[in-house]
Amino acid sequence: MNAISFHVAVVGASSAGLACAQLLRDCGGSVSMFDPAQGATILDIWHDEGWRLASREQGTSTGRHDALVLALPAMKAVELLEPLLPMTAMRAFTMAPSRDNCLWLPAVHVGLCGDWLCSGKVRDGALSGRALAARLLHDRATLTTSSSYN
Ligand SMILES: Cc1cc2nc3c(=O)[nH]c(=O)nc-3n(C[C@H](O)[C@H](O)[C@H](O)COP(=O)(O)OP(=O)(O)OC[C@H]3O[C@@H](n4cnc5c(N)ncnc54)[C@H](O)[C@@H]3O)c2cc1C
Numbered sequence: 001m002n003a004i005s006f007h008v009a010v011v012g013a014s015s016a017g018l019a020c021a022q023l024l025r026d027c028g029g030s031v032s033m034f035d036p037a038q039g040a041t042i043l044d045i046w047h048d049e050g051w052r053l054a055s056r057e058q059g060t061s062t063g064r065h066d067a068l069v070l071a072l073p074a075m076k077a078v079e080l081l082e083p084l085l086p087m088t089a090m091r092a093f094t095m096a097p098s099r100d101n102c103l104w105l106p107a108v109h110v111g112l113c114g115d116w117l118c119s120g121k122v123r124d125g126a127l128s129g130r131a132l133a134a135r136l137l138h139d140r141a142t143l144t145t146s147s148s149y150n
Helices: 015-026 074-081 086-093 125-138
Strands: 007-011 030-034 042-047 051-055 067-070 103-105 110-112
Touching: 007 015, 007 051, 015 030, 015 067, 015 125, 042 074, 051 067, 067 074, 067 125, 074 086, 086 103, 103 125, 110 125
Parallel strands: 007 030, 007 067, 067 110
Antiparallel strands: 042 051, 103 110
């Protein structure tokens, strides 16, 4: 049993975000979800001793998160990342579906999932969400250490 605790913010509560959150919770993670359907349209992200978020409806969230999952359509993920992580945003923007079915950036503790990242004939958001959760869980021991940014 791994006793490392970690807190993840998942932005987007469709099939990819829900599948990612479920696997993280099943493996002992604490997950906060943000989606317009739950009154939290995320407009801004930044890092201040952990990932922090602000929504249109609720303003700045009080939570600080060890990792950030963007389970969003590609353009929305790029819009959020661009001001803070322009290199990462560019990489996401130009990214083709890969066999990984997701994008995980261990240096900054940011992950992207969504059906647009899935290879194969069926674009499966849940498959992508689970793939990202598995990558994040593999690195969970490093999640509470400091990140570096481009
Ligand atoms: C007409 C149509 C019919 C379909 N029928 C089927 C079907 O029968 N079976 C099937 O398996 N698939 C179907 N699909 C495909 C399926 O809808 C997608 O594969 C799936 O929705 C992809 O999920 P996702 O999590 O990758 O992304 P999305 O569904 O795009 O989810 C993105 C989430 O992010 C949220 N979000 C957006 N902006 C923000 C923000 N700023 N802050 C916070 N949250 C935000 C959205 O509210 C949404 O919940 C259909 C698609 C279409 C268009």
